[in-house]
Amino acid sequence: MGRWQPGARERLERAALELFLERGFTETTVPQITARAGLTTRTFFRYFADKREVLFTGEELVPERVAHLMAQAPPSLGPMELITEILTSSAAEILERRDLDYVLRRRAAIDAEPALRERELRKFSLLSEALEQGFRDRGVDDLTARLAAEVAVSTFRTAVTRWLDQHGDPDLPAMINQTLSAMRRLTSTPSA
Amino acid sequence: MGRWQPGARERLERAALELFLERGFTETTVPQITARAGLTTRTFFRYFADKREVLFTGEELVPERVAHLMAQAPPSLGPMELITEILTSSAAEILERRDLDYVLRRRAAIDAEPALRERELRKFSLLSEALEQGFRDRGVDDLTARLAAEVAVSTFRTAVTRWLDQHGDPDLPAMINQTLSAMRRLTSTPSA
């Protein structure tokens, strides 16, 4: 290699998050990020496809992990049972890679910037597609598979949001169970 | 006014959609769009905040229409009943502004470009927030309001997608009823 910088990617992520929180996403230029990380602008775009991606590394692995989880689940499980399984086991893994403080700071930055919120929506959309495919692979019909994926993502996103709103106070599995219960109550209501 | 161009906005929309379908979103430059519309680049950005917005005009009105619908509905309706009401009456209005051919061409352009799909997700996110607020205004608790909004958007988006997949064959109200039925069947399944 040439002048390789140990942990270059991590330094870029940290510098970017700091600057986004200090002066905002739009007001932060890529040269400012790379200056703080001790690299050049060109190198930033070798690690990240665009400025927003610096807050979304590793997220692209989630869909395949979900696919793996679904393939391993007992075939007897119905869609809603499987959703419950997946969400509770996914919840356990959320703090494996990052600590709560990082997650909260990252979310503050994302919430403050529409462009980042939009990128976050794409993340959930990709997750939804993986779930849908997983359901179809288990023999669920297309329409039900699509809806089950939507329900799973809706429940997960809602639970995580509320969990972060409360600074992780009740733990995430508890929050997911609570959200699933509310979803059951809602949909068991008369609908027409 | 100065050299005003009648229907400038509409001409820009048409020119953009044509070019996006001819050579793709990324390959189309703003000067190419404005040249076809007989205007300058600067004028394009007076009508649209960015290149993507040229395919999303008028969408910003949807949330307030939904809010109005929800406020007018009989207070006795439960969340799922209200969802059914809103979706069926929204379905009727979808072809008021644009014809099916335009809607299909527009969707083809959006599907072909990740950046446009992302913008589409934001549209639904804004709709979801309006629905959530509408439910809260009717006295629904926060968690249920959020979930009801998610369920409504999921059902609507799924129905519209399938409707367009079939070139509008069964009409949209029928597709919505079918999707709502599938959602009821799914969520009435045992969940743990």
Added chain:
DNA sequence: CATAGTGATGACATGTCGTGTCATCACTAT
């Protein structure tokens, strides 16, 4: 009919993003 005001557009400059290309440097294998 003259004149001032108004609103849309054109023209120009500029900053940032994102990419292509090539040189360079450190490290590795043989």
Added chain:
DNA sequence: ATAGTGATGACACGACATGTCATCACTATG
């Protein structure tokens, strides 16, 4: 030693997006 490999720096460049000012057509008012 020497050639190969992979990360980085340096530079150029096109596209996007915005600020600013001039200009033109149209309108209102006297």
